[in-house]
Amino acid sequence: MGGLKPQAAIWLLLLIAHTQAVRENPLKDPRICGRPQCDSKSAKFNYGEQLYKYQYTVAVRTEFAGSGDNSSDLLLKSDLEIFFPKPCEGYLRINDAKLYDTLDELNDNESDSSEKTKEYDYYDNLANEESESQNYDNMHPKSSDFNVDLTKNLLRFAFHDGLISEVCPQEQETPWVLNIKKGILSAFQNTMMRFDVDANTTETDVSGQCQVQYALEDTDSSYVTIRKTKDINSCRQRYATHSVLQTTPYTFRDDKTIWPILKSQSHCNLTIDNNVYKEIKCLETHLLVPFSNASSGALTTSTSRLKLDGVESYSAGEFLEQNPELVERRATLVFDHTxxxxxxxxxxxxxxxxxxxxxxxxxxxxxxxxxxxxxxxxxxxxxxxxxxxxxxxxxxxxxxxxxxxxxxxxxxxxxxxxxxxxxxxxxxxxxxTKQMAHDWMTALSFITRPDEETLETFHSILEYAKNRLDAEYTLGATAVVHSFCKHHEACEENLRVQQIINLLETEFLNLYNLFKGERRTRERMVILLKGLGNIGVVSSAFAEQLQWIIREDEAPVDIRLHGILAFRRVDCARHRSYFLDNYGNYTLNSELRIYSYLQAMRCPDYISVGVIKSILEHEEINQVGSFVWSHLTNLAKSNSPVRIEAQGLLLNDELSERFKMDIRK
Structure with missing residues (x-):
C-alpha cells in the first residue's frame, strides 16, 4: 500500500467500499427509491420537470341504506403537488388539507356555477362571509391538527411508467399519515402495457394485492379515458387483526374461499391528457352482507377525485440539493395496520x-x-x-x-x-408476584407487530433477567425480537436488535469462560442459547466462537447441542458447510452429528445433497445412519420443499437395505 500514490489509494478504497455495498444488497441502491434500473423508453406517461398541481377530494359516508337520512360523513379536501426530479422517482407534497364532518361542502362545489355568481351579485361580500362562516362550522374540530400532520413531510416514491413499486417515507412519518398518502398514490398507479390495449393483471396498492382489470372507455386525439375495476374479494394482505395472539395468514385457493362478510365494489375512471393524468374519479362501496337485503343494509361509500389544477415550472437540481439523497426507509403501498x-x-x-x-x-x-x-x-x-x-x-x-x-x-x-x-x-x-410476572412474559411473547420502542422496553427486561434462572424473561423477550425481525428486513442491522444480541452473547461468553460445572450456570447458558435461537440473529464473531465450542470435546454435550440449535433461524446457507463438516465427522458425538445434519437439511442444494449421500455410503455409526435414512424417507413423503432432494437420495437400494433394519427406527 505504501507504493501507491495518495490519490490512487483513495480511489482504491472507494472502489472496495462500493463493491462491498453492492455485494451486500445488489438490488437496492441507498440513493434510489425503488429498483436501481430505470427504463424510460416508450413510456405511457410523460411527466416532465414541472410541478403538477392537483385538487384531491375524498368523501366517505357510512349509513344504513334504505332506513332514511341517518349517516356518518367525513370529507377531505386538499391541494397537492406531484413532481418528478428524476426519471423514475417522484415526490408527493400536500400543501393544504381540510377535514369536514358533513358532505355539504362537497355538494356546494358540485352545484351550478351560475347560481353562485348570481348570489354574489346580490349580496356582494356578505355572501362570501356567510359561506366562510358556514364552512368553518362544518369543519371537523381536528382539521387544523390534521393539516399539520399531512403537510409536514414529503413522500418519495418509485414511478416506473405507472408502476409504484415502493414508497420511501421519512423516518418520522407516522403510519396513519403514510396510509393516506399511499391511498393518493394508489389512484395514480397504472400497470397497463399500453393505453389502447385492455389488460388483466395483479397490482399491489393500499387495498392489498388485488386482481385488476383495465378497459379503454373513450378516446380522442389528445386524451383517453380508462376504466379500472378492482376485485376486492381477490385481495391478499388486506386485513389485520388486533389481538394479543399471534396468527399466521393463510392464502386459500380461489374456489375454497369463505363467504365474505363484506360485499365490495371498486372502480375508477382515469382520464389521461397528453400522457398526463387530467382527472381520476374513483368509487368504492362496502356492504355488510349479514342482515342486508339487496342494496339495503350497513353500507360505506367512498368517492374520491383527483383533478389537475395547473402546471408550474421549478428547478429539479435545486430541489435535489436541498433534500436528502439517501433513502431513510422503504415500504410498499400496502396499508400499514399499526x-x-x-x-x-x-x-x-x-x-x-x-x-x-x-x-x-x-x-x-x-x-x-x-x-x-x-x-x-x-x-x-x-x-x-x-x-x-x-x-x-x-x-x-x-x-x-x-x-x-x-x-x-x-x-x-x-x-x-x-x-x-x-x-x-x-x-x-x-x-x-413472580407467578403474575411469568404469566405476563408468556403473554407478551405473542406480540404481533412490535416497534423499536417496544424493543427498548424488552432490552430493559433482559438486563433485569441477567443471571436469573427464570427462563420466562429471556425467552419471552427474545420471542418479541423475532416478531420484530419477521416484519423488518435486515433487522440484524437495527441498532436496538444489535444491543439485545450483544447483551445475550456477552453474558453467555462470560459465563462459559468462568464455567466450572455449576448446574445453575449451565442452565443459564442453555437459556441464553435458546434466546439467541429464538431471535435468529447472531454476530459473526460470536458464531465463530460458538462453532468452536460445539467442536470442543470438554464442553458439556447439552451446551454443544443447544449451540447448534441457536442457528436454527440464522441464515442457513451461510453456515451450511460447517454443519456438513460436523455431520461428516465420524468421531463426533452421535447426537451432535444428527443435529448438524438437521441444520444442514434446512437449505439443501445439489452439492450438499451429494455430500450427504457420500457420508451415508461410508457411514460408520448405525444410529446416525438409521436416523438420517428414516428422516429422509419421511421427508420424501411429506410436502416439505426439500422433498425432491430427499427422493433423489432414496434411489440407492444398497443404502435402503443397510439402514432399514435398525430396530430403534
Whole structure:
C-alpha cells in the first residue's frame, strides 16, 4: 500500500467500499427509491420537470341504506403537488388539507356555477362571509391538527411508467399519515402495457394485492379515458387483526374461499391528457352482507377525485440539493395496520369510568355484562400513552376496591407500546408476584407487530433477567425480537436488535469462560442459547466462537447441542458447510452429528445433497445412519420443499437395505 500514490489509494478504497455495498444488497441502491434500473423508453406517461398541481377530494359516508337520512360523513379536501426530479422517482407534497364532518361542502362545489355568481351579485361580500362562516362550522374540530400532520413531510416514491413499486417515507412519518398518502398514490398507479390495449393483471396498492382489470372507455386525439375495476374479494394482505395472539395468514385457493362478510365494489375512471393524468374519479362501496337485503343494509361509500389544477415550472437540481439523497426507509403501498396512539381527555375519562364499572360488575359477584365492559376498557386503553396509563395504574387502588387488580389483569391484553412499558416497570421494580410476572412474559411473547420502542422496553427486561434462572424473561423477550425481525428486513442491522444480541452473547461468553460445572450456570447458558435461537440473529464473531465450542470435546454435550440449535433461524446457507463438516465427522458425538445434519437439511442444494449421500455410503455409526435414512424417507413423503432432494437420495437400494433394519427406527 505504501507504493501507491495518495490519490490512487483513495480511489482504491472507494472502489472496495462500493463493491462491498453492492455485494451486500445488489438490488437496492441507498440513493434510489425503488429498483436501481430505470427504463424510460416508450413510456405511457410523460411527466416532465414541472410541478403538477392537483385538487384531491375524498368523501366517505357510512349509513344504513334504505332506513332514511341517518349517516356518518367525513370529507377531505386538499391541494397537492406531484413532481418528478428524476426519471423514475417522484415526490408527493400536500400543501393544504381540510377535514369536514358533513358532505355539504362537497355538494356546494358540485352545484351550478351560475347560481353562485348570481348570489354574489346580490349580496356582494356578505355572501362570501356567510359561506366562510358556514364552512368553518362544518369543519371537523381536528382539521387544523390534521393539516399539520399531512403537510409536514414529503413522500418519495418509485414511478416506473405507472408502476409504484415502493414508497420511501421519512423516518418520522407516522403510519396513519403514510396510509393516506399511499391511498393518493394508489389512484395514480397504472400497470397497463399500453393505453389502447385492455389488460388483466395483479397490482399491489393500499387495498392489498388485488386482481385488476383495465378497459379503454373513450378516446380522442389528445386524451383517453380508462376504466379500472378492482376485485376486492381477490385481495391478499388486506386485513389485520388486533389481538394479543399471534396468527399466521393463510392464502386459500380461489374456489375454497369463505363467504365474505363484506360485499365490495371498486372502480375508477382515469382520464389521461397528453400522457398526463387530467382527472381520476374513483368509487368504492362496502356492504355488510349479514342482515342486508339487496342494496339495503350497513353500507360505506367512498368517492374520491383527483383533478389537475395547473402546471408550474421549478428547478429539479435545486430541489435535489436541498433534500436528502439517501433513502431513510422503504415500504410498499400496502396499508400499514399499526394503531395510532393519540390519547384525549375523553379517552382518559372513559377509561377511568370503565374501570369503575368493572369493579361494579366484576369480582367477587361477576355479572353478565362484565365481558362487554372489559372489552370496551381494552379498546379505550389502547390509545393511552405511557404517562397516562402509569397514572391510571397508580390511582387505580383508590379508584375502586378491585381497581388495581382489574388493571393489572388487563395490561397484557391492551397490546400497546405504553402497556408494555407499564408492565416492564412493574416487573423490574418487583411490584407483583413472580407467578403474575411469568404469566405476563408468556403473554407478551405473542406480540404481533412490535416497534423499536417496544424493543427498548424488552432490552430493559433482559438486563433485569441477567443471571436469573427464570427462563420466562429471556425467552419471552427474545420471542418479541423475532416478531420484530419477521416484519423488518435486515433487522440484524437495527441498532436496538444489535444491543439485545450483544447483551445475550456477552453474558453467555462470560459465563462459559468462568464455567466450572455449576448446574445453575449451565442452565443459564442453555437459556441464553435458546434466546439467541429464538431471535435468529447472531454476530459473526460470536458464531465463530460458538462453532468452536460445539467442536470442543470438554464442553458439556447439552451446551454443544443447544449451540447448534441457536442457528436454527440464522441464515442457513451461510453456515451450511460447517454443519456438513460436523455431520461428516465420524468421531463426533452421535447426537451432535444428527443435529448438524438437521441444520444442514434446512437449505439443501445439489452439492450438499451429494455430500450427504457420500457420508451415508461410508457411514460408520448405525444410529446416525438409521436416523438420517428414516428422516429422509419421511421427508420424501411429506410436502416439505426439500422433498425432491430427499427422493433423489432414496434411489440407492444398497443404502435402503443397510439402514432399514435398525430396530430403534
Amino acid at each position: 394503531p395510532a396512539v393519540k390519547p384525549s381527555h375523553d379517552e382518559i375519562k372513559a377509561a377511568r369510568e370503565l374501570l369503575v364499572e368493572m369493579c361494579r360488575v366484576g369480582f367477587p359477584n361477576i355479572q353478565r355484562e362484565f365481558i362487554d365492559v372489559f372489552t370496551n376498557f381494552l379498546q379505550t386503553s389502547k390509545s393511552l400513552d405511557y404517562k397516562t396509563l402509569s397514572v391510571l395504574l397508580q390511582r387505580s387502588a383508590s379508584t375502586c376496591e378491585q381497581g388495581r387488580n382489574h388493571l393489572l389483569e388487563s395490561l397484557p391484553f391492551i397490546g400497546s407500546t405504553a402497556s408494555y412499558k407499564v408492565m416492564r416497570d412493574q416487573i423490574i421494580n418487583e411490584k407483583l
